[in-house]
Amino acid sequence: MKISLNWLKDYVQLDASVEEIKRAITFLGFEVEQVISTGAPQLSNVVVGEILTRARHPNADKLSVCTVDVGPAGGVKTIVCGAHNCDAGNRVLVALPGAVLPGNFAIKLSKIRGQASEGMMCSPDEIGMGSDHSGLLILESKLTLGTPMNDALPPGDTVFDIEITPNRPDALCHLGIARELAAWFKLPLRYPEETFTGGIDDSTTGSQRPDLLRNVRVEAPEDCPLYSAHVIAGIKIGPSPAWMQERLKAVGLRPINNVVDVGNYVMLETGQPMHAFDARKLGGNEIVVRRAAEGEKITTLDGKERTLTSKMLVIADATKPVVVAGIMGGENSGVSDDTTDLVLECAFFKRQSVRATSKALGLSSDSSYRYERGVDPHGTLEAAYRAIDLILATAGGRVVSPVFKVGGDVPWQREIVVTHDYITEKIGFDIPAPAMRAAFEALELIVTREQPTEHPNRGVAWTVSVPSWRDDLDRPIDLVEEVLRLHGTEKIPPATVSAPGLVADDAPIVRFNRDVTDYLVGHDFHECVNYTLRPAAELAGWTSANAATGLALANPFVEDQSHLRPTLIAGLLESLKLNQSRGVAVTRLFETGRIFVERDGEPLECAAVGFILAEPVHDRAWLKRETPDFYTTKHHVFALAEAAGIDLGRQALTPVAAAHPGWQVGQAAAAGDLSHGWLAHFGLVNLALVKSLGIEGRVYGGTFAILPAKLASEGTRRRYSDFSLLPAAWRDLALVVDLATPAADVQKAVAKAARAAVGNAFALEKVAVFDVYQGKGLPEGKKSLAFNLVFRSAERTLTDDEVNAAFARIQKDVTADGSMAVRT
Amino acid sequence: MQAQLTAIVAKAATDLAAINTRPEFEAAKARYVGPNGELTALMKQMGAVPKEQRPVVGKLINEAKAQVQSQLDAALNRIANAELAAQLGPAVDVTLPAPDGGPGTRHPLTLVREEMCRILRKVGFTVADGPEVETEYYCFDALNTPSDHPARDAQDTFYFPTNARFGNVAKMNPEERYLLRTHTSSVQIRTMLQGQPPIRIVSPGRVYRRDTTDATHSANFHQLECLYVDKNVTVRDLKALLDYIFASLLGKDTKTRFRPHYFGYTEPSFEVDLTAHHLPKVKKEWIEIGGCGMVDPTVFAGVGYDPEVWSGYAFGMGLERLAMLLYGIDDIRYFYQNDLRFLKQFA
Structure with missing residues (x-):
């Protein structure tokens, strides 16, 4: 709201400078967005003159040569002028040599196109009065020649553009601001005098x-x-x-x-x-x-x-x-x-x-x-x-x-009782009681009663009557603010932070975000931040149409930010695309943040981490590295899940369902679901999707999302388990199985058979795939999986005989149902 | 015998100098010092040497043996070195760049957030978190923002349709609508409802306003808020915290000041300005950096804390704004474009 200084002066005798008044308004709690000065600035050597004659400049069509009488300020001057309205008889403002006009424009004796000029006649903008440059400022009143400009022009005004907070409607007017300033500068407030008081003169009754x-x-x-x-x-x-x-x-x-x-x-x-x-x-x-x-x-x-x-x-x-x-x-x-x-x-x-x-x-x-x-x-x-x-x-x-x-007068009666001690307790430093009382009264908060409190140490208690225009004042705490405002919030004394210890820890989700960020940054990923709100079309790649409906805002602001994001991958692809299109080589990006995933028809807010690994395009590296693949993403996602306390090694992994628009069938996997409280996806991002986005090269990625409530606040303490210092014995076993049989199934079968074979005699330490083969030498539709089996005993060095016996039994057991055969 | 010994040593010297492989070495070693070696054969003749000459001959043999052994050692050493050298390629050009890219980088907003959290952790604050989809109760009602307050307008706040459901964001009452939180102050309410004072938390997070995106506005941005609830907390304590935060973050020449302001959930309320001469964008200007105040008694009453017993302060600020100030960034949109040339500048 705009407040005129001239106007304010009707109600309070403000002699302070504009700067001081601006400061006062600011520290009273009203932000001053702009201070606008109208009227002319103070300029010397600019005086009233009258144009006596006007002639065409001999060397320039658009210029005139005028004689101008500036009276006692210097008599008749010859001045070259380019304005259209420098007609004889006009009274104008003349800047004489020595004047310095706004913009640091110094007026000197000069020659313009060969014609001497002893000053300049001014347009409004040249003397700092607005932006009018269409012609000379013609003075309407016949002022004495030679009168200094600032005596000739009406005085200007200063206008404060002030932001009034919603709690202070009383300040949406000049009297309201004047009341505040009167309180600040400790000056009386004058209300306008009123003649009419409601009655009508009896004599006019007729x-x-x-x-x-x-x-x-x-x-x-x-x-x-x-x-x-x-x-x-x-x-x-x-x-x-x-x-x-x-x-x-x-x-x-x-x-x-x-x-x-x-x-x-x-x-x-x-x-x-x-x-x-x-x-x-x-x-x-x-x-x-x-x-x-x-x-x-x-x-x-x-x-x-x-x-x-x-x-x-x-x-x-x-x-x-x-x-x-x-x-x-x-x-x-x-x-x-x-x-x-x-x-x-x-x-x-x-x-x-x-x-x-x-x-x-x-x-x-x-x-x-x-x-x-x-x-x-x-x-x-x-x-x-x-x-x-x-x-x-x-x-x-x-x-x-x-x-x-x-209607009647709206009832208004409000009194607040507040003690000196209460205010001191809230602000944390001393303001003398008389100063507090003075602050109330300066704001027309009438202290109707002042008395000692029952408790002798609590200082005086004031009963403060609140005027009808201050609906915002209702409780003792509201008066604390009034005291502080008038005391000056700049004068709050410094102190050190006292920090008594609290037994608390960061929220689990905070630790999760920090851990996964540390991991991915440590693996050369760059952290991104993308918008949570996404276009409807983008969601189609990542969630069902039904679920997308549940993510829609009622009142989106722009069309391409209408839905909550169900994945972080879409935003990362957008970032990848932006970098590619700007010619910036990017391969590894990640983001942490909230995503919204459906369970039983309801979206759930999840904490999530997602990353992408893009193939380098136009790779100009002098030394080629192995490109990422499915197993790179698997490795990373396992590590990210670990940060949430989930061991993906113990979880079922399934290939992504056919025709998944986000992930590439046959090249990506999923694990978990929100009924367990978490889920993961990783592998190759759908090639058609990536192509449709205009991204070059293939993109691998992975995400892990978990319900915040599922993140445990305390990890369980690990227990040490003893290990054998005796030598191990190992055997390799290659098995021929159907091409479609997952390696994990075969591994499970081998491990089960091995555990049965060794019984309590010694231990199976490890079963691990070390070779996968298909092609020449194997029947059509079959592949060979080779496992390394490690055996060890805690008590003795194993003999060949006992290991061989166990190994023979394992081979017999795993081939018993005919689904796999030992490769020879 | 002496002549024989000298001849063997000389022959061994020539012989062993020409050896380049381990099998050759083993063969040569056998030829001289093996059970059937030449030197061994001479030693076996010691029995035939007269007793009085034995010390002299023994000494000669030992000397010869030592010489041959040293030649053997030298040969073996040479072979071992050659084997190691064979594992090496040509010398590397140490000035070629590592082809792996990297290192990874944290986003500038993460850096600023983590730095603020570190500073606050030192004075006993722990990091709290809450949902981004909120309800009217947590975002507005509990924060003393009445239902006809302009901040709640659909013009400024993103709402979800009345039939929207979010499985893990519970409503306080069935009629209220879901919305995207407009400030992280909702975390204060959740924290106070879940626990008991004293409380000292910092809650950084993403917030949403229905605003035109331009150089200084973004449909979502990030805030960081502090809440402290205890007995006898004062305005002076609040000022001390702000002074501490910004002196820690920006250096000792940083000053803060309070200007009275209005927020529904604090009373009294202030806006916080700071000045730090060394910051290029600040210099001697006062820059508005956040809002704060003493928790309004109404808010305490709403979460079941007795306002006669408990007092507290809250402070909130925009993280983008702080990051822009710290790093001299002039367009908020850069934070959300993720141009690698931008991301790499801050880590």
Whole structure:
């Protein structure tokens, strides 16, 4: 909101500099977004002069040579000028040699195209008054020649553009800000004097005009606790006085006419919105404050037709709505140039009602802005009186009816008891009791009682009466802020942090993220951060259509950020694509973050980590390395799961289902599901998907996701198990099996047979695949898997005989059902 | 015999110098010092040497034996060295780059977050976490933000349809809607509801605002919040924490100041400005960096803490903004593009 310094000075004698006032506003709790100075800057050697003659420059078509009389400041000067309006007889501002104009532009004696020039005649922008460069600034009044510029021009103003926090509607006006500044600078606050006080002169009783407004009825008192209407007859619409126009313009309002301007002026002065009707246009000469009929229409002052609902409050005449209450008047009832009789509305509307209507109509105004935040419930009539004073003074007329006042004063009585000790306890440093009391009183918080507390050490207790415009003050803690504001929050004394120990640890999810990040960064991955909100089309690759519905926002802001992400891979592919298209070589990216995965038709928020390994494209490396493959991703995903306490080695891995749009069938695997609380995918990213994204080369990837609740806060302590120091015996066993048989099944069978074979005599230490073969020498549809079996005893060195016996039995057992044969 | 010994030593010297492989070496060794070797044969003749000459002859034999042995050792050493040398390729060019890329990098937002968490851990804060999909209760109601507050508008906050369900985000009441949290303050509520004071947490995380993306705005961004609840916590303590945080992060020449402000969940409330002469974007200006205040008694009452007993403060700030200030980044969108030339600059 814009606040004019000149205007403020009506209410408080501010002698402080603009900088000091800006600082005061800032530390009172209102952010100053901008300080705008209007009017001319202080400039010396710029004086009033009169153009005596104008002749064409002999050497330039567009220039003139003028003689200019600057009176006692130097007599008649010859000046070359390029402006179109340097006509003889005009009084202008002349910058004489020695003047320094804004932009550090020094004026000197000079020659312009061979013609001597003894100064410069100025356009508004050249003397720092706005941006008008269309011609010379022509002075309208006949000022004495030679008068210094700053004496000739009206003094400027300083306008503060201030952000008012929503808790302080009382500060949405000049009096409100003046009250704060008066408190800050310890100066008295002067309220405007009011002449009209509500009564009408007995002598005028005979000339009352009951015909202009017969009746005011409020049908919705819950939304409009107080409605007042004053009737003024015999006014003349015209422009408002220059001083009022000046102020309205300074704070960004366009002057309209004397009546409308007064309404705006008083609103900007007191914070109370009001509305003036042309009495003739009120059908039936009555006012009804009621809910609109469903579908009722009104064309508001901005020229738009609005359709109302039965929840919206309107001011209506006998037949039609004339104002959307507290928000905007209708085109049909406002003041026009030929208006002579007025009805001035000044009312207290409930904030919730105005806010709901404003929101539903998408219509807001200076008035609704104030009502939504709350106006002073006791300021209604005062503001009306002030406006009547100004209307009578600027538009003439007289008040021709007693006030129509419907509803009572909104009850207001609020007292807060607070002790010196309480405030000290909250702020943590000393402010003397008298200073605290002074702070209250400076803000017009009246201390009605001061007494020692029952407990002698708790200092005095104040009973503080809160004025009706400070609805934000309700509890002792609210007064702590008032004391601190006026003391100055810059003066909070420094201290050291006291940190008594707490028995607590970081959340498990925090540790999980840190561990997987450490792992992947340690394996040369670059961490990415992608948006959580993704386009609908992208989701198709990673989740079912049904599940995608559950991830949709009700009110997306842009179309390509409409759904929660079900995977991190899509974002990483986007990052990969961006780098490729910018010619930046990237192979390893990862991200940690939340993803949303369906279980039983409901999405669940999961902690997740995902990575991609892209084949280097246009690889210019001088030394080739092995490219990643499925097993690289398996290795990484196992490590990431381990960080969450999940041993994937003990979990079933399944090839991804046919036609998975995200992962490549035959080249990728899945493990777990959310009924276990976690899931993993890894392998080759679907080739068609990668191609459709315009990514070059193949991309491998992996993800691991887990429900936050599943992450244990404490890992279980590992127990040491003893190991043998005696030598091992090992045997290799190659088995021929069907091509489709998973290696893990064969390994399990071998391990089972081996354990049975060794019994309690000694131990099977390890069974591991060391060779996979298919092709020449093997039947069609078969492959050979070779296992290394390691045996060891804790008590003795094993003999060949016992190991051979066991090995023979293993071979017999695993081949017993005919599904596998020993390769010879 | 002496002549024989000299001849053997000389012959061995020539012989062994020509040996290049282990089999050759073994054969040569057998020829001289093996059971049937030449030197061994001479030693066997010692029995025939007269008793008085034996010391002299013995000495000669020992000398010859030592010489042959030393030649053998030298030959073996030469062979072993040759074998090692055979394992090597040509000398490497140490100036060629490692072809493996890397090292990996942490995102600048992670770096800033971790640094803040480290600083706060030193003064007893632990890192807390909460869901990004939230309900109106945790995001607004419990934080003293009434239902008609503008911050709750669908214009500013992302909501889910009324029938949306999130299996692991429980609602406080059945009517409330799911939304994307607009601040990490919801974690404060969850933490306070789950535990008992004293509490000292820092909650970094992702938050969402319905905003046009431009150089300083992003549909999602990250915040970091501190909450401290204990007995007798004061405004001065809050100021001390802020001074400590930013002096630790930015250096001793950093100053902070409070400006009164308004937040629904703190009273009194402040905006925090900082200045640090050495930061190129800051210099002597005061830069707004976050908001803070004393936890409003209403918030305590809502989570069942007695406001007469407990007091506390909360502080929150944007991590992108802090990272932009620290590193001199001028466009928030760079954080979300993941251009490797950007990512590599910070680790």
